[in-house]
Amino acid sequence: MTAAGINRIAGKGRLTPANTVRFTFDDKSFTGLAGDTLASALIANNVHLVGRSFKYHRPRGVLSAGAEEPSALVGVRRDAARRAPNIRATVQEIHDGLDAVSQNRWPSLGFDIGAVNDIASPLFSAGFYYKTFMWPKVAWKHFYEPFIRNAAGLGVAPTEIDPDHYASRYVHCDVLVIGGGAAGLAAALAAAETGAQVILCDENAQVGGALRFETEARLDGLGGFDWAEQAAGRLAAMDNVRLLTRTTAFGYYAQNFVGLVERVSDHVAAPDPDLPRERLWQLRARRVIIAAGAIERHMVFANNDRPGIMLASAARMYLNHYGVAVGRSVGVYTANDSAYAAAIDLKKAGVDIPAIVDLRDAPDSGVAEEARALGIRVLTGHAVTGAGGKLRVASMTVEPAKGTAKAEIIPIDALLMSAGWTPSVHMFSQSRGKVAWDEASERFLPGTYAQDCVSVGACNGTDGLEASVAEALAVGETMAKQARPGATTSGVTIRVDGEGKWSGGMSGAAPGSTPGKVIKAFVDYQNDVTAKDIRLAVQEGMHSIEHVKRFTTNGMATDQGKLSNLHGLAIAAEALGRPIPQVGLTTFRPPYTPTTFGAIVNHARGKLFDPVRRTPMHASEEAAGAVFEDVGQWKRAWYYPRSGEDMHAAVNRECKTVREVAGMFDASTLGKIEVVGPDAAQFLDLLYTNPFMKLGVGKLRYGIMCREDGFIYDDGVVARVAEDRFHVTTTTGGAPRVLHHMEDYLQTEFPHLKVWLTSTSEQWAVIAVQGPKAREIVEPFVSGIDLSNEAFPHMSYAEGTVCGVPARVFRMSFTGEAGYEINVPADHGRMVWDAIHERGAPMGMCLYGTETMHVLRAEKGYIIVGQDTDGTVTPHDAGLSWAVGKKKTDFVGIRGLKRPDLAADGRRQLVGLKVKDGKTVLEEGAQIVANPHQPVPMKIIGWVSSSYWSENCGQPIALALIDDGFKRMGETLHVPMPDRVIEVEVCDTVFFDKEGGRLHG
Amino acid sequence: MAEGQVTRELPLDGRFAGGASVSVRPAGAARRVSLRVPAESVAAVSNSLGVELPTRPGASAQAGARAVLWLGPDEWLVIEEGERYPMADLEGAGVLFAAVDVSHRNTAILVTGPAAADVLNAGCPRDLSLETFPVSACSRTVLGKIEIVLWRMADDAFRVECWRSFSDYAFDFLKDATRGQ
Amino acid sequence: MLLIRCPYCEEERPELEFRHAGEAHIARPENIADISDEEFAQYFFYRDNPKGMAFERWRHMHGCGRFFNAVRHTVTDKFVMTYKAGEPKPVLEEPQEGQSAP
Structure with a gap:
């Protein structure tokens, strides 16, 4: 017995006895060795019972020594927030302080109430859920579903935010080798020596694959594992090679795009906080070599899940790599030669092997003789028909495979099994390759390839080490040369002696x-x-x-x-x-092994989840107390509450102030597109419903953009900067798609036009100053522009300087007041904003946000595309027929607008609504009916698109889309709400300053 | 114009990230022009600009403090880090082309050091090996969730141009990517 | 993530730089204001949805910005070819499923 577990065998394995590691399992402290997995360390401490099964809560132990582990799933806790469920004990490496817990048991792993499911198992046979929870219907919600939800799932997900950091990296290479066993290493060496860029990944902490347990193999005169270590060292030293251990290729996608997850710090006791927990590698390889090996199968017999029963290769791995004997008295049940090697290795290490039970009458090689020579009892033509013991296997029941001779019960404390080896065709299948059934070897093997990849070694059905290595060397060189035309001949040779025992299987x-x-x-x-x-x-x-x-x-x-x-x-x-191939094989899909959300999301968390866009004036707005709202990715000042004000009070004050004095508003988020070229006017004429050919230089025009179907797509004000240059504005949200839409027409439908489009959304900071005192406030800052009404009337454009920086000034209004939208280069936006604010504030000017902007524009009946339109509204429906050029022979949407349904009566049209009680603010989105007494479901004739309290009008105002709305002026309609019906009267859309005189003030 | 006398408030002023193998820091103020030039005007515009417009996809050219980056078959980005005004230089080229001042639309981040390409590859899906993205190569591409223009200025030095309001994201992303480098 | 060859940039670029833009080779009628309802429906609403070779428009949105055309197999996702906007629709032989694209 050593400090690192009673099952640790002195002189066996590759771990250093002095490097002890303390860890806990179910709050009990244990000692393992650096390099142990949780599974090897627990078995070393004679702990085989590590969890309870999903459905029947049966005691379960460690079945394998690798990524295929289905049973030994545990929770691992680093701290309150770092609790990962369903971690495979065979993959998790231990470190000082590792804290693992068993799952799916209560109150304890040894005594679990849920195990009643095992006794009641006839209830839980296949299809149980489909058949049982069908009737009565009402029981589903109140009984069945809560019951199933409680019982379902394995492990407990953490409830706190994952504090770990995850990284991502795109990477390209000539040749990717998946798997660092003998074949993968050989392929990588052959490829790398040609000069090709090679990446080799292996899911384990060390390369070697089966060489980690196969003691008979010798390559280039070295023991298998020593050779693998040396090969890895040789690869790691090459500039053209990246060697990634603890890295699983989990997904194989189109065009040799492969997802890898590298476990960077889960095995480290106190990782550097800057180290990611995992790194996602998104890899593009010209060629892929799959060297994924093979996975041993278990034997299917009664109670084959008792703790202590495991795959033969796993026991061999625990012995030869970790120096751990899986038991003192170990039975073996096999249909395959490789299990004999495990028995022989254990026997030589001093472990008692009561019997090897071989289902076959005559094992293929001399293995039985070799075992017998060591004094092991070999029962060929026999089967293990049951296992005794509950929390740990205690015996095996052995019967002749045929006939009725009496069963023998043999006491054991561990049982190894092997039904043969399944080539790991997962990655090949994920690559959309089609597997083919090989009748001779009774295996599915890679058949038709769909991508530039090749499988080598055991995953290709190539048996034997020498053949695998030879195949891998040849493929490695060939793939490298295909990937890189200048690749040289590699000339790598590897001498192989000692094959191991691999044949047989069922x-x-x-x-x-x-x-x-x-x-x-x-x-x-x-x-x-x-x-x-x-x-x-x-x-x-x-x-x-x-x-x-x-x-x-x-x-x-x-x-x-x-x-x-x-x-x-x-x-x-x-x-x-x-026959098997006629029953089919399921297609393998990503991920090969469970992959964390953290790795997939990687950097895109918190503030990197989605870009947060701020305008140049953001800091000043924040300092002024702005409350911000999200408008797409933008943060926009919503309102500016003063001490004691709620949103309602602030907005009322802002609305009054703009109309009585002035207000300043950040309109920088508006989309802006510069349209330049001799055919610019003609292009805009085609893209907007309005005419643009005759718009004078220095003039503005409100434009509506339709899609080809005639529905409003966007709107904005367009300035003619020069004969061949327009400054187009779009809605905030519409900026990218409007530019895309315009580019689409320019490049593919009107390529003959000499015009170019450039986004200038972020070139300009836009400061709107609106209200009766707007001119007085901005005038001192402006040079080179005569701001008088005569020289610069409503809907004019001029260039000059503002606060000494070049400016494009628009005399325009989205409030109904006289005002300006001052465009200055973005890096100067805040300086100009601050200067105007400093002057305007003492004169009574306020800052106003998007909410006030919305109210003011609604008072004027100005639409917001996307709020008062829904993709089925034409310019005519919106009351904007004046904006559709009557004489134009073409524009995008001209034909759509002529469709019979768009010209017919009964269109849903934009109108105003007054609330009869004079005080209720309607809910936006509320449905409108003509007769509130009709039976449900009522006939809906429209809906409220915009609704606000208007302090300036002293009443609530609303815009609505209503069937035949224009013909309903003065009509009383109804808005049914859950608690009452609200009476409204249809009116026109302009609630304030109907004549529009204030615009020109 | 008087613009030259007024100090620009750059969005990333004063920020820095990185360590031994990489540094991420904002570039200084620059003047920029989005240039659209039909093939027949390339020679005359090159002449006015004082830099030969590169016509090979992904190529850039430099003369003094002025660089011209190929972005598309008729599109270039002019970056002027000196005292001259490229918009003014283009006046009087006498041929058909379009130039738009985008000096303030973009801001730039310099990523330098042996791990520069690795840091960019945290969010940029392009192959940034010297073989496929050599010194002076440039391209519009993506970084995480935003669009950038990437320009390799030296083996281990890149300039990332992005729109002003995305620069916060770009910088934070690159900073996150330097962790553990 | 697919790799798509941009005919303007003359190299393969990651799919993230591109945006799909619908079916290719549907020209906007020159006299669009005068076409019949049926003609307009054919132009604007009706689209093929082939299982197999599809002619599509893509835009190298986050690259050179150009729209171009592509032939892609909708089952295998393989791009057979890409070509510049305005070039004629290529005549193809239907390759067998699983066969590598040229």
Whole structure:
């Protein structure tokens, strides 16, 4: 016994006994060694029971030693916020202070109330949920669903925000090698020596793959693992190679785009806070070599899930790599030679092997003789038909595979099993390659390739180390040369001695779990699917593996059926009496192993989730007390409350002040497009419903843009800066799509026009000063422009300087007051804003936000596209027929507007609404009916698009889209609300200054 | 114009991120022009500008403190870091073209150091190896969720141009990407 | 993420730089104001939705800004070719599914 666990065997494994690590499992403290996984460290401490199963709450242990682990899932806690559920104990490396807990048990792992499900299991057979929770309907919501939700799921998700940092990196290479076993290393060496850019990734902490446990292999005269380490060192030293360990290729997408997740700091006791927990690599490779190896299958027999029962290769890994014996008295059940190697290694390490039970009558190689020579009892033609013990396996029941001889019960404390090896075709299948059934070896192998990739080694069905390495060397060089035309010949050779034992195998249910037996022989450990469940699915009419899978959930857990798929298929095929390839194989999809949301989201969290855009004047607005609202990605000043004011009071004050004195507003977010070229006017004439050919230089025009279908797409004011230059404004939200729309027509429909478009949205800060005193306030700052009404009337444009910086000044209004929109270069926006504010404030000017802007424009009946229009509103419907050029022979939307339905009576039209009680502010979006006494569902004739309290009018105002609205002036309509019906009267859309005289003041 | 006398308030003034292998900092104020030039006018416009407009996709050209970046088949970005006014220089070229002053629309971030490409590749999907994106290469592309113009000024030095209001995001993104470098 | 060859930039670029822009080779009628309802419907509303080769418009939105045309197989997602706007619609032989694009 050593400090790092009673099952640690002195002189075995590659960990350093002095490097002890303290960790806890279920709050009990243990000692492991640096380099241990949680699984190896627990087994070293003789802990096999690590969790409870999903459905039946059966005690479960460690089944494997790698990423395929379906059973040993634990929670890992670093602190209150860092609690990751469903971590595979076989993947998680231990570090000082690691704190792991078992899952799916209460009150304790050893005694779990939920295990009653195991006894009641006839209730929970396949399809149970589909069949049971159907009736009565009302019970679903109040009983069935809460019950299922409580019982479902494994592990507990953290409730706090993940404090860890995740990183992302796009990367390109000539050759990606997935898997760092013997084949992957050989392929990478061959590719790298040609000079090609190579990336090799392996999901484990160390390269080597099966060489980590295969003691017989020798390459270039070195032990397998030593060779692998040396090869990795050689690769890491090359400038053209990036070697990524702890890095899983989880998804293979179109055009050799492969997603990798690197676990950067989960294995570190106190990681640098700047280190990401994980890094997502989004990789594009010219060629991909898949060297993913093979995964050992378990045997399907009664109680094959008892803790202490595991894959033979896993036991060998624990012994040869971690120096841990998985038991003192270890039974072996196999249909395959490789399990003998595990027995032999354990026996040589001093572990008792009571028996090797081989389902085959005659093992293929001399392995049985070698085992017998060591004194191991070998029972060929026998089967293990059951396992004794509950929280840990205590015995195996052995019977002849055929015949009826008496069963023998052999005491053991661990049981190794191997049904053979399944080539890992996951990445190949994800690449959209089609697998093919190889009858001779009874395996699915890569068949038709869909992308520029090649599988090598065990995942390609290539048996034996020498053949795998030879294949990998050849493929590595070929792929490199394909990827990089100038690649040289690599000339890498690797001498291989010692093959290991690999032949044999079976799939499906073993004797003892054949039909008719009331036992639990697990096919899918993670989803608790037994052989019986699969037969039941077939019996109930599921004839395709896709249906069987969904009915039983076989292979649908987070391990994606790495162990269970082939067994499930074989059992279904047997029940159906059809050959396996006719039953089908499910397509593998990403992710290969569970992938965190953190890695996928990576940098895009918090303030990097979506850009936050601020205008040049933002800091001044903030200092002035602005409350901001989100308008798309923009932060816009919403209103400026003064001490004691709520939003309502602030907006009322701002609205009154603008009309009585003046107000200043940040309009910088408006989209702006500079349209330049000799055909600029002609282009705008085609894009807007309004005529532009005759607009004079120095003049403004309000324009409406339609789509080809005749519906309003955007609006804005257009200034003619020069004969060949226009300054176009768009709505805030419409800026990118309007430019896209204009570019589309310019490039593809009107390419003959000599005109170019440039976004200037962010070139200009836009300061609107509106109200009776606007001119007086801005005049002292302006040079080079005569601001008098005569020289610069409403809808004029001029260039000059404001506060000494070049400015484009628009005499225009979205408030109904006389005013200016001053455009200055953005980096000067704040300086100009502050200067005008400093002068205007003592004169009574206020700052106003978007809410006041909305109210003021609604008082004038000015529409906001997207609020008062919904994509089905024409300029005519919006009461803007005057903006449609009558004499024009073409513009985008001209034909759409002539469609019969758009010209017919009964269009939904924009009108004003007055609330009869004079005080109720309607809800925007409220539906409107003619007769409130009609039965429900009522006939809806329209809806409220804008609604505000107007302090200037002393009453609520609203805009609405109403069927035949223009003909309903003066009509009383009704707005039904949950508690009452509100009476409204239809009116025109202008509530304030109907004559419009103030604009010209 | 008098603009030259008034100090510009750049959106990223005073910010810095990075460490030993990379630094991220705002570039100084520059004048910029979005240039659209049909093929037949390229020679005359080049002459007025004092820089030969590169016509190979993704190429840039420099003369003194002035650089011209190819962005599209008839589109260039002029960046002037000196005292001259490119808009003024273009007056009187006497040929058909369009020039729009976008000096303030963009702001620039300099990413320099051995890890510069890695930091940019946190959010830029392009292959930034010297083989495919050599010194002087330039391109409009994306960084995380925004559009940028990327210009490689040296083996380990890049200029990132983005719109003014996206510069906060761009800087924060690059800063996040320098963590752990 | 797909790689798309921009015929203006003359190289393959990541899909993130592009925006899909609908079916290609649908010209806006020169006399659009005068066409019949049926003609307008064909022009504006009706679109093919082929399983197999599709002719599409793309825009190199975050690149050179150009609109161009592409031939893409809607099942395999493979781009057969891309070409500049205004170039004639290419005549193709339907390749077999699974076959590599040229």
